Amino acid sequence: MNTLSLKAGIENLPxxxxxxxxxxxxxxxxLKRRKEIEIAAEEALVNIIRYAYQLDKPGDLELSFHxxxxxxxxxxxRDRGTPFDPTSMTEPDTELSISERKIGGLGILLIRRxxxxxxxxxxxxxxxxxxxxxxxxxxxxxxxxxxxxS
Amino acid sequence: MEIQKxxxxxxxxxxxxGRLDAVTSPELEKELLSIIAEGNKSLVLDFAKLDYISSxxxxxxxxxxxxxxQQQGILRLACLKGVVKEVFEVSGFDSIIPCFDTAxxxxxxxx
Numbered sequence: 390m391n392t393l394s395l396k397a398g399i400e401n402l403p404x405x406x407x408x409x410x411x412x413x414x415x416x417x418x419x420l421k422r423r424k425e426i427e428i429a430a431e432e433a434l435v436n437i438i439r440y441a442y443q444l445d446k447p448g449d450l451e452l453s454f455h456x457x458x459x460x461x462x463x464x465x466x467r468d469r470g471t472p473f474d475p476t477s478m479t480e481p482d483t484e485l486s487i488s489e490r491k492i493g494g495l496g497i498l499l500i501r502r503x504x505x506x507x508x509x510x511x512x513x514x515x516x517x518x519x520x521x522x523x524x525x526x527x528x529x530x531x532x533x534x535x536x537x538x539s
Numbered sequence: 540m541e542i543q544k545x546x547x548x549x550x551x552x553x554x555x556x557g558r559l560d561a562v563t564s565p566e567l568e569k570e571l572l573s574i575i576a577e578g579n580k581s582l583v584l585d586f587a588k589l590d591y592i593s594s595x596x597x598x599x600x601x602x603x604x605x606x607x608x609q610q611q612g613i614l615r616l617a618c619l620k621g622v623v624k625e626v627f628e629v630s631g632f633d634s635i636i637p638c639f640d641t642a643x644x645x646x647x648x649x650x
Contacts, residue, residue, distance in 0.1 A: 399561065399562065402560070402561060402562055403562060406560075421621065421622060424590070424591055424621075424622040425622060425625070427591070428591070428592075428593050428622070428626065431560055431561060431593045431595075432593060432594055435561045435593075435595065483630060483631025483634075484631065484634075485631075485635070486635055487601070487604050487605060487608060487635050487636065488605065488608065490601060490635060495594040495597055495598070495630055496593075496594045498629065498630065499593070499594055499626065499629060499630070502629045
């Protein structure tokens with residue numbers, strides 16, 4: 390089961406993140422890497438939960454995992470809400486003082502730093518945000534060893 | 540998430556453990572604002588046992604830092620580690636809010 394589709398509500402955030410952590414643990418990601426990816430995923434999920442749909446009409450949010458190659462996997466977020474491309478957001482100025490500092494844009498900044506690749510596309514009525522994640526080194530080595538042995 | 544408060548020599552140390560995410564952050568925000576409303580001017584947020592923080596958590600820390608500054612008080616951070624430290628570095632928050640290695644050194648930094 391590599392896909393989870395639920396209502397885009399904040400009450401479902403822990404369910405989505407639990408599903409992600411379970412998947413990443415199975416793929417032997419380190420605890421540090423799992424947390425980094427979880428933070429990026431939380432930012433993407435919360436963004437959809439808060440802004441994709443009108444409050445009185447929450448729609449669905451779909452989280453899915455795709456093994457692209459032995460070295461890379463993709464994590465995909467789909468919704469049918471307002472068209473929104475998070476990759477077009479400008480990053481906040483991290484040099485400002487406490488009083489000048491605004492909170493907006495921090496989510497996208499964290500996503501960019503924690504994932505290995507980020508892309509957005511609008512397909513029909515769907516927003517599709519994709520994280521590209523490099524597999525852990527030892528998992529790649531392990532798979533390679535198995536292929537060579539067979 | 541769990542919040543423990545301890546007041547010593549007029550400094551309020553708030554130890555937060557567990558996760559500071561979009562679900563749990565409002566609870567810390569409420570607690571911080573009420574601590575500030577009570578007139579406390581020297582706060583230390585002790586993150587020694589914090590395992591996880593997202594932008595929702597950063598938002599609360601920034602809101603607290605801004606609020607206490609308006610009251611001529613100060614908010615310090617202690618014991619950032621692992622992914623929590625990384626999130627503060629990436630966001631640049633580690634350079635706008637004073638960070639210390641231990642709650643004790645944050646405490647002794649003077650007011």
